[in-house]
Amino acid sequence: MTLSDRKLAVSELTKSFGGLNVLSGITADVMNGEFISIVGPSGCGKTTFLRIVGGLETASSGAARLDGKVISGPGMDRGFVFQQDSLLPWRTVEENVQIGPELNGTLDDAARQRIAELLKLVGLDGFAGFPPRNLSGGMRQRANLARALAVDPELLLMDEPFSALDAQTREIMQTELLRVWEAGAKTVLFVTHQIDEAVYLSDRVFVFARRPGRINKIVDVDLPRPRPLSIKRTPEFARYVDEIWKLIEEDVRVSVLQEHVG
Ligand SMILES: Nc1ncnc2c1ncn2[C@@H]1O[C@H](COP(=O)(O)OP(=O)(O)OP(=O)(O)O)[C@@H](O)[C@H]1O
Numbered sequence: 235m236t237l238s239d240r241k242l243a244v245s246e247l248t249k250s251f252g253g254l255n256v257l258s259g260i261t262a263d264v265m266n267g268e269f270i271s272i273v274g275p276s277g278c279g280k281t282t283f284l285r286i287v288g289g290l291e292t293a294s295s296g297a298a299r300l301d302g303k304v305i306s307g308p309g310m311d312r313g314f315v316f317q318q319d320s321l322l323p324w325r326t327v328e329e330n331v332q333i334g335p336e337l338n339g340t341l342d343d344a345a346r347q348r349i350a351e352l353l354k355l356v357g358l359d360g361f362a363g364f365p366p367r368n369l370s371g372g373m374r375q376r377a378n379l380a381r382a383l384a385v386d387p388e389l390l391l392m393d394e395p396f397s398a399l400d401a402q403t404r405e406i407m408q409t410e411l412l413r414v415w416e417a418g419a420k421t422v423l424f425v426t427h428q429i430d431e432a433v434y435l436s437d438r439v440f441v442f443a444r445r446p447g448r449i450n451k452i453v454d455v456d457l458p459r460p461r462p463l464s465i466k467r468t469p470e471f472a473r474y475v476d477e478i479w480k481l482i483e484e485d486v487r488v489s490v491l492q493e494h495v496g
Pocket residue numbers: 251254256274275276277278279280281282283
């Protein structure tokens with residue numbers, strides 16, 4: 235894959251809620267097809283940053299540009315996957331995945347064919363007619379991912395999508411996500427609390443610091459792809475996890491102390 239052009243450009247982005255400065259002077263570029271993770275202590279503004287890029291929240295100053303255009307609201311060029319699946323319980327898996335094209339008015343035979351391929355890609359081809367309640371947590375997140383991809387977004391925004399899953403399912407979902415990402419060459423922003431997850435998945439990790447939220451460091455993960463899960467047991471992998479952990483350790487200590495005090 236070639237990282238030929240800039241997909242997202244964030245410049246001097248700040249966000250306050252009332253008197254609370256949540257984000258301060260965030261400047262970063264994301265290249266086309268890159269996988270970026272965002273880590274940092276609780277409350278450092280990771281979700282707020284993702285919501286601004288998603289157009290669900292407005293910046294107080296500065297701007298985020300997608301393909302050169304200032305982001306001013308939500309759009310079909312961005313797909314969201316949240317921690318809790320947001321599947322409609324009265325629709326089947328396939329009907330849930332169709333929602334974007336339906337709203338777009340683009341649900342034709344070609345779109346249906348594409349959706350069938352997507353369901354196959356995420357391993358749900360045998361479950362198209364099932365209601366979400368009959369799926370496991372991991373399967374529901376696969377359906378969520380397929381739904382986000384169904385409109386062929388420029389940018390996939392994922393906010394702790396695997397954090398409600400058990401450890402084994404989570405690891406399987408990580409490998410599946412990389413497979414889907416490699417197949418579609420999408421640009422991804424992925425928020426997580428798990429440093430090893432961030433290292434395993436990413437080309438680069440944005441390490442946020444808090445009060446106010448800002449980028450402390452951008453870590454380039456120079457590990458070969460495709461990455462088998464066994465890469466997590468290599469010394470190189472451990473070094474990346476260590477480096478990132480050290481960057482946020484002090485911040486996390488302060489948060490824990492503050493929680494205990496008050
Ligand atoms: N709509 C809002 N109104 C007021 N304050 C908000 C709002 N949204 C977020 N905040 C505050 O902004 C700060 C950053 O929140 P945010 O959820 O972006 O952090 P985070 O890094 O994603 O946290 P976590 O890792 O715990 O999910 C927090 O102090 C939060 O209380």
